[in-house]
Amino acid sequence: MxxxxxxxxxxxxxxxxxxxxxxxxxxxxxxxxxxxxxxxxxxxxxxxxxxxxxxxxxxxxxxxxxxxxxxxxxxxxxxxxxxxxxxxxxxxxxxxxxxxxxxxxxxxxxxxxxxxxxxxxxxAVSNTTEDSNLSPLTTNPLCPRGCGEPPVLSQASVIYLLLLLSIKVPMALAVVGGAAWLRSRDQDILQRLEAPSSTRARGCPPVPTTSEPQGCPPAP
Structure with a gap:
């Protein structure tokens, strides 16, 4: 048994x-x-x-x-x-x-x-969970410092950017226009200062303060 x-x-x-x-x-x-x-x-x-x-x-x-x-x-x-x-x-x-x-x-x-x-x-091993824990620095070997998609600006950021441009652009234009005006004014002053000297006869010294001539014949 x-x-x-x-x-x-x-x-x-x-x-x-x-x-x-x-x-x-x-x-x-x-x-x-x-x-x-x-x-x-x-x-x-x-x-x-x-x-x-x-x-x-x-x-x-x-x-x-x-x-x-x-x-x-x-x-x-x-x-x-x-x-x-x-x-x-x-x-x-x-x-x-x-x-x-x-x-x-x-x-x-x-x-x-x-x-x-x-x-x-x-x-079961979840691949989705593992992938979500990986940072962009490790998922893209061609971009070690992170080069993902460009950031999306919010509506408030866009409005602030437009206001900033509307203020800075006129100021920049005013500065450029003022610099151009000053330059043109300086050129005009220089031309006026150079004008009397151009009317002098070449090779003749300036007219002396005395009444007698210094070698230049009188004007015809």
């Missing part, structure tokens, strides 16, 4: 093999492949979740011994007689899918042959 109990709980003569543990990311798909002895090629293959007593009370999905893919909800199973293996696929993995499972072969006579696999589910 003791020998029968041990054989029932541990029938593992490695007639069915597979991974001891698999990990899937939340929201992704999980595929588990289990191999079997060639003599079980036409037997039904199954996938079940173990209870708290480590027993498979209900099969989640199973084949009919053929290579036809069987699908139920998010789980599918397909047998490959050539490779002597079958694959169980679980789509849209959730945290609730984590636990102990068995992939096994049903026998017509005697107990089933099975292999235990632990399924673990990891949290």
């Amino acid at each position: 003791k020998i029968f109990l041990v054989w029932t709980l541990f029938p593992g003569d490695r007639e069915v093999t597979g991974p001891r543990q698999v990990t899937a990311e939340q929201g992704s798909s999980l595929a588990v492949s289990c191999s079997y002895k060639p003599r079980y090629k036409l037997n039904s293959k199954y996938w079940c979740r173990k209870s708290s007593l480590w027993l498979c009370l209900t099969y989640i999905i199973q084949t009919d011994g053929s290579e036809v893919t069987v699908t139920r909800d998010r789980v599918s199973i397909r047998d490959n007689h050539t490779a002597n293996s079958f694959t169980v696929t679980l789509s849209s993995v959730t945290p609730g899918d984590a636990g102990q499972y068995s992939c096994g072969v049903k026998r017509k006579v005697g107990l089933s042959r099975w292999h235990s696999t632990k399924v673990m589910v990891s949290a």
